[in-house]
Amino acid sequence: MNxxxxxxxxxxxxxxELRFSGEYHEDREVLANKGFVVSELKIDSNLPLTPIRTGFTKNSEIPESAINLLGYVCLLGMYPVVYQGENDGRxxxxxxxxVGLETQISSYGSSLDFYPHVDNPDLRLRGEVDFRSPVPDTLSLLCLRQQDNVATSILKLDDILDELSEEEIKLLEEAEFTVNRPASxxxxxxxxKLPLLFKGDDxxxxxxxxxxxxxxxxxxxxxxxxxxxRASLDPKKWVSLYLKLGQVVTFDNQRTLHTRxxxxxxxxxxxxxxLRVFGLFEKCHDKYFLDTSCKHHLHTKI
Ligand SMILES: O=C(O)CCC(=O)C(=O)O
Ligand SMILES: [Fe+2]
Structure with a gap:
């Protein structure tokens, strides 16, 4: 087994076990209503050093944190996935x-602002019909260590759309935009030829x-x-979370934007x-998996 x-x-x-603890009863509803939810999970008390050179630590070195995070993602009703060409399939x-990636705009970067974005935006949005794998529905971020004044901020898409006219929204629904695959x-x-916005049946x-x-x-x-x-940079629209150790934030990746x-x-x-995990609201069809040995690893053919 992989x-x-x-x-x-x-x-x-x-x-x-998490379900029967009763602590997380409302989290799913909060996520659906607010677009994000913050909770707390038990993390390992003896953490290894932050992997600043390799960007990788084995799950066996952080067993509590890794399993609690995945267990919590499942409790929220998400199916955890990872994408081809990113994160070595883990x-x-x-x-x-x-070290050396300070100016990269990615989860490995540091010195530059990581402006509002959706993760893996070149893939298929909820409700779109085509052959590409789905854009993650959610991201969950569990904090193991924090530094002063580093915020993960969340903005609601609807707060930005409120500033646009109907005509402007229509333009953003046209397949007239180019998306570069993120640096990660x-x-x-x-x-x-992709639209930036898509309106679902709901x-x-x-x-x-x-x-x-x-x-x-x-x-x-x-x-x-x-x-x-410009609207996405308006600080009044940002909810800034200074995550503390053991705090986990989960947000809807397609109905919000996030920044650091x-x-x-x-x-x-x-x-x-x-620690970050992508979730889908539903497990997708086998044809999206890179191969049948891992039913979590999605292809990213475009
Ligand atoms: O570092 C953060 O708080 C967010 C990073 C991020 O945007 C990501 O990993 O997708
Ligand atoms: Fe991100």
């Missing part, structure tokens, strides 16, 4: 400042906005994209360290 499947089995067991991503992917590619919008990685295909769409970008401000890494092994 590492992801082993971890998932343990997580399912842990999910039941479900848990270590969000740490890595091994291969840098881009995909053309009347709610989802987005693939990524401040650093989208551009308009022609000048006709430039000004609305600029307006969206720049910070100075210490590179002494006590640097900021979050």
């Amino acid at each position: 590492t992801n499947s082993e971890l998932y089995l343990k997580a399912i067991q842990r999910m039941n 479900l848990i991503r270590h969000v740490v400042p890595r 992917f091994e291969k840098q590619e881009s995909i053309d 009347g709610l919008y989802v987005s693939r906005f990524d401040y650093h990685n989208v551009r308009a295909s022609s000048p006709k769409y430039d000004s609305v994209l600029e307006k969206f970008k 401000n720049g910070f100075k890494p210490k590179f002494d092994g006590n640097d900021r360290w979050l």
